[in-house]
Amino acid sequence: EDLRIAVVGAGRMGSDHIERIHHRMRRARITAIVDIDEARAQAAIEGIEGARVYTDFTEAITSGDVDAVLVATPGFLHEDVLLPTLTQGLPILCEKPLTPDSESAWRVVQAESALGRKLIQVGFMRRFDAGYRRIREAVASGEHGELLALDCEHINPDVPAAYTGGNLIDDTVVHEFDGVRFLTGEEIVAVQVRTGKDSRKVQTDGLKDPAQILMDTESGVRVSVNTHVTAQYGYAVTTRAAFEQTHLQEGVDQVLPGFEERFVDAYDTEVQDWIDGCLRGEIAGPDAWDGYAAAACCEAGLRAVAAPGTTVDVELNEKPELYR
Numbered sequence: 284e285d286l287r288i289a290v291v292g293a294g295r296m297g298s299d300h301i302e303r304i305h306h307r308m309r310r311a312r313i314t315a316i317v318d319i320d321e322a323r324a325q326a327a328i329e330g331i332e333g334a335r336v337y338t339d340f341t342e343a344i345t346s347g348d349v350d351a352v353l354v355a356t357p358g359f360l361h362e363d364v365l366l367p368t369l370t371q372g373l374p375i376l377c378e379k380p381l382t383p384d385s386e387s388a389w390r391v392v393q394a395e396s397a398l399g400r401k402l403i404q405v406g407f408m409r410r411f412d413a414g415y416r417r418i419r420e421a422v423a424s425g426e427h428g429e430l431l432a433l434d435c436e437h438i439n440p441d442v443p444a445a446y447t448g449g450n451l452i453d454d455t456v457v458h459e460f461d462g463v464r465f466l467t468g469e470e471i472v473a474v475q476v477r478t479g480k481d482s483r484k485v486q487t488d489g490l491k492d493p494a495q496i497l498m499d500t501e502s503g504v505r506v507s508v509n510t511h512v513t514a515q516y517g518y519a520v521t522t523r524a525a526f527e528q529t530h531l532q533e534g535v536d537q538v539l540p541g542f543e544e545r546f547v548d549a550y551d552t553e554v555q556d557w558i559d560g561c562l563r564g565e566i567a568g569p570d571a572w573d574g575y576a577a578a579a580c581c582e583a584g585l586r587a588v589a590a591p592g593t594t595v596d597v598e599l600n601e602k603p604e605l606y607r
């Protein structure tokens with residue numbers, strides 16, 4: 284039996300996933316597309332036989348026609364979708380961020396903890412990228428000695444007109460917060476932001492571009508992330524990992540139009556693994572704790588943006604049993 288998926292949110296990421304599931308994923312089909320904008324949902328459903336449009340999310344998840352839910356609404360709407368879906372006991376792939384702030388992310392963690400089993404995977408797709416995995420394996424095996432530093436780049440051709448300095452952190456750098464946690468296997472303990480000359484392509488007040496975000500991990504791995512989100516020429520994500528005995532570099536030759544192209548294989552692997560896991564009754568991949576930890580890093584990052592040059596500590600609650 285195929286996994287019957289409801290996709291909630293038919294915007295940029297939702298449509299990308301709909302197309303992916305419909306054309307490329309095995310053992311799954313879309314049975315519901317939910318969007319408050321009915322016309323948008325109708326457009327997304329075209330050509331998908333057996334799928335229904337819903338404007339009401341609760342109706343979709345209680346229809347009896349849905350085994351799993353992929354959440355692709357804007358982050359501020361996630362909690363309202365996640366909590367009822369947990370209550371229904373349905374597995375979830377939730378696009379990043381889990382929720383926009385650590386307080387709401389913690390509520391989700393607690394709700395899942397209370398159930399006593401994992402149902403949520405967070406859509407941090409970089410964990411499924413081949414280059415990221417090569418670095419992670421080298422860190423875990425210790426074959427080149429200890430990891431000492433990570434120097435990363437995150438380049439976007441442009442961002443929406445209303446993009447703020449805060450979005451730079453909670454929409455863009457959130458990927459590095461998770462990526463660094465994944466690559467090092469450690470929590471991030473502190474964040475700092477440095478800014479300088481701004482590009483004349485920046486359209487919104489308060490967005491500093493380019494910027495540099497510095498992080499420290501528990502064992503003292505030094506991390507820098509150079510962001511440039513109005514770079515015009517393309518999308519690029521690079522990582523240079525310095526070990527005691529060598530360095531590894533990933534992504535340097537990959538400048539593409541957007542993240543959909545750059546991470547297409549990562550997204551495909553992420554969604555297929557999730558589908559296969561759902562069918563086996565197992566949830567793997569980045570979990571709600573990872574989503575919460577990233578939200579806590581973002582909070583520190585937002586304070587760091589407001590006070591360039593100061594180091595802001597990341598505050599984390601104690602990790603619940605379920606995630607240990």
Ligand code: ISE
Binds near residue numbers: 454458
């Ligand atoms: C988006 O969510 C992504 O996944 C991209 O990697 C990131 O560059 C972009 O800023 C985000 O909006």
